[in-house]
Amino acid sequence: MTTPTDFLLWVRGPGFDIALVVFILGVIIRLLEVLVLGRKHDYSEPRGGELGPGLKTVVTRTLPETGSFKRAPFTVIGGYIWHIGFFISLFLFVPHIELINATLGLSWPGIASNLVDAVAAVTIVTLIAMLFSRLTHPVKRYLSGPEDYLTWLVTFLPMLTGYLAYHRMIDPYPLVLGLHILSVEVLMIVFPFTKLMHAFTFFIARWYNGAMSGRRGVQS
Amino acid sequence: MADHMKRFRQTLGESLRERGVSRRGFLKYCTATASMMALPPTMVPAVAAALEKAKRPSVIWLSFQECTGCTESITRSHSPSLENLIFDHISLDYHHTLQVASGDAAEAAREAAMHENEGKYLVVVDGSIPLGNPGFSTIAGISNLQMMEETVAGAAAVIAVGSCAAFGGLPQANPNPTGAASVSDIVHDKPVVNVSGCPPIPTVITGVLAHFLTFGSLPELDALGRPMVFYGQSIHDRCYRRPFYDKGLFAETFDDEGARKGWCLYRLGCKGPMAYNACATTKWNQGVSWPVESGHGCLGCSEPDFWDAGGFYNALSIPDSDIIRNAGIVTAAGVALGAAAGALNRSTRAKAAAKHETVTIDDLDRKS
Amino acid sequence: MQKLQDIAVRVESKDVPLNHSNATPILHEIHHALQRLATQQETTTIDLRAIPFGPGDEEDLLNRLGTGEVQIELDSLGTSKLWETAFSGVWIIDHRNAEGERVALQIEVTRVPEIIQTHPDDVTDSLQLLDNQLNPNRTETSGLREE
Incomplete structure (x- = not known):
């Protein structure tokens, strides 16, 4: 690994393979662990269906509960902004769609790069503001452990390096592009073993809450 | 002299x-x-x-x-x-x-x-x-x-x-x-x-x-x-095909309709984003044309190691390996390992349940 | 890994654009330059070599500028052509070398392109030259008369 090009070739070759293996293995093992374990059989007579309320809750919990919105509007709005910004940057940026198309054969229309650029800038600023709030708000600070800061960092770095790569703020280009890909690989490796897994498990948790309430005939 | x-x-x-x-x-x-x-x-x-x-x-x-x-x-x-x-x-x-x-x-x-x-x-x-x-x-x-x-x-x-x-x-x-x-x-x-x-x-x-x-x-x-x-500027930033990159319009093959309409050659392996040179403005042959204008992606020949940069016809950021095949193998392995881990958890739970001793009121009375 | 032979070649020739619309921003630049010339007498030169034109853009720009009533040929180190466009005050300067190859293509927004105006030193030189011709026997070297 002597030159930036070698570095780029490594991260998009062996580096990516390693990250992909850890990511897929980790996610599947952790999901199956949860699912195979199952839950105790409920012998009570159902007072309602599970499917409908389960699905409904997966959707309805996307909206913030009014109480928590009133108590912590910044956390809720910031959380929305950066999640949506992250998804737009990840899935609507043309080179990313190209990457997915080239590797998985799936494709969809993207949006103008300069629009993604603006979204990414807002997302980066929001992430920094969220960290600042986490560090300064006494309750949030008390609740935060090392894992919270780690997950913040591995989410933030792909956004930051992507922005730097798009604007060529680090020379030479293969170096900054390599750093961007590497940061995503770090995210992929850390993902299954941290609370980042919520991206997969939130469906299960919400479904279960909704289904359980549905069976009991109460609103979730 | x-x-x-x-x-x-x-x-x-x-x-x-x-x-x-x-x-x-x-x-x-x-x-x-x-x-x-x-x-x-x-x-x-x-x-x-x-x-x-x-x-x-x-x-x-x-x-x-x-x-x-x-x-x-x-x-x-x-x-x-x-x-x-x-x-x-x-x-x-x-x-x-x-x-x-x-x-x-x-x-x-x-x-x-x-x-x-x-x-x-x-x-x-x-x-x-x-x-x-x-x-x-x-x-x-x-x-x-x-x-x-x-x-x-x-x-x-x-x-x-x-x-x-x-x-x-x-x-x-x-x-x-x-x-x-x-x-x-x-x-x-x-x-x-x-x-x-x-x-x-x-x-x-x-x-x-x-x-x-x-x-x-x-x-x-x-x-x-x-x-x-x-x-001072990358080929990509000075390229007349650049607006099409931003719009997501790419040529799929050499000389297809898109290529002729000036669509971006990124998918055909163009190294314009990493190459710094004056081709887009100075052009070649007294300003007649330049590689990207002729319909071939930039090779990035002005950059170090361009010869070893992973293939002239591979886009810059696309991983080299067969992702679908690798992902398939890893998914199968993951399912097997996950099922094994799940089974292990179940057996641990079953053993714990088997070892569980029922405590009655009488037992508690006896101990106290 | 994708190889050259994996990329198909398909030849289609319908609906190919004649240019990439890069002339329009240059026309706007010329518009600003004309404003500066009109109000502040400030001249502007645009080097078209520094513009990343696509195929057809240069032709489009020259066509849209058109041709006015003045065309000049400059014979020095090759034949250069200069002409005023249909927009007065906007000149095209097309410098060619002795082999007829283009060495510079510029737009000058000015009343008269600088290179056309006679250099003051050339005026004194020519005065001397004419003086010599009219008075071949005079030994005095200067044609300039000190007042």
Whole structure:
């Protein structure tokens, strides 16, 4: 690994393979662990269906509960902004769609790069503001452990390096592009073993809450 | 020879006037030179004032592990033409492909030029230098390394022309059998300008020489030692196909409808985003066209290691391996391992349940 | 790994654009330059070599600028052509070398292109020259009469 090009070739070759293996293995093992374990059989007579309320809750919990919105509007709005910004940057940026198309054969229309650029800038600023709030708000600070800061960092770095790569703020280009890909690989490796897994498990948790309430005939 | 020396002592203005070039001709010449050096038109008066007094530097051109493509390129320069360049801009005292003399006579010319212009001459190098074995490449029985070291010792500056001299280029491509090194790997005590490209654009080579002639100094360089005026912006950022990249419109094949409509060549492996060069504006063949305009993606030939950058027809950021196959294998393995982990958890739970002793009120009463 | 032979070649020639609309921003630049010339007498030169034109853009720009009533040929180090466009004050300067190859292409927004105006030194030189012709026997060298 002597030159930036070698570095780029490594991260998009062996580096990516390693990250992909850890990511897929980790996610599947952790999901199956949860699912195979199952839950105790409920012998009570159902007072309602599970499917409908389960699905409904997966959707309805996307909206913030009014109480928590009133108590912590910044956390809720910031959380929305950066999640949506992250998804737009990840899935609507043309080179990313190209990457997915080239590797998985799936494709969809993207949006103008300069629009993604603006979204990414807002997302980066929001992430920094969220960290600042986490560090300064006494309750949030008390609740935060090392894992919270780690997950913040591995989410933030792909956004930051992507922005730097798009604007060529680090020379030479293969170096900054390599750093961007590497940061995503770090995210992929850390993902299954941290609370980042919520991206997969939130469906299960919400479904279960909704289904359980549905069976009991109460609103979730 | 006397005529040659007289010409050498003359300023460019004197030399042109002697050849009957008018003031308008000189202004036209300066306009073309400023344009070639990628200077704004407002700089023409400054160029004219500097060229009027400029004296032609002696240039020694050394060709090492190269294909002569860079020399071929400079002979295509039209502004100034190679003839103009040799008569007006520089005194090309040694270039073993272009000069008439050969063997000892040629080497004598090189030594004479070095002696007469001690500390003032320019050395142009094309080709990389083999460090593996001095015998891999020699000229007149002198190894490339030795010739470069002794020629560079008295030079004002070194201009590494072409990607081989600038970064090692093709001879240095994996597995680098000759131990090829770039000029800047070896020369540390003199200014080195890298004019990269395989080959560099003709007028970029002459533009750098003209800059030295005009201002007596080297142009501002980027992090890789390349002149900013020519290598300051990426091909991608100056490409006329760029708006289509931003819109997500890509050519799928060479010369398909999209390619002809000017859609982006990124999918066909264009290295424009990583390549810094002047092709998009200066173009080739006197401004006729350039690779991307002809419908072929940029190879990134002005960048280090372009030969080993993962395939000319592979997009820059796309992983090399077969993702679907790998993901399939890993998913199968994951399912197996996950099921095993789940089964283990179930058995742990079942064992715990089996070991569980039922406690009755009587038991509690007995203990207390 | 994708290889060259994996990329198909398909030749289609319908609906190919004649240019890439890069002339329009240059026309806007010329518009600003004309405003400066009209109000502040400030001239502007645009080096078309520094513009990343796509195929057809240069032709489009020259066509849209059109040709006015003045065309000049300059014979010095090759034949250059200069002409005023249909927009007065906007000149095209097409410098060619002795082989007819283009060495510079510029737009000058000015009343008369600078290179066309006679240089003051050339005026004194020509005065001397004419003086010599009219008075071949006079030994005095200067044609300039000191007042």
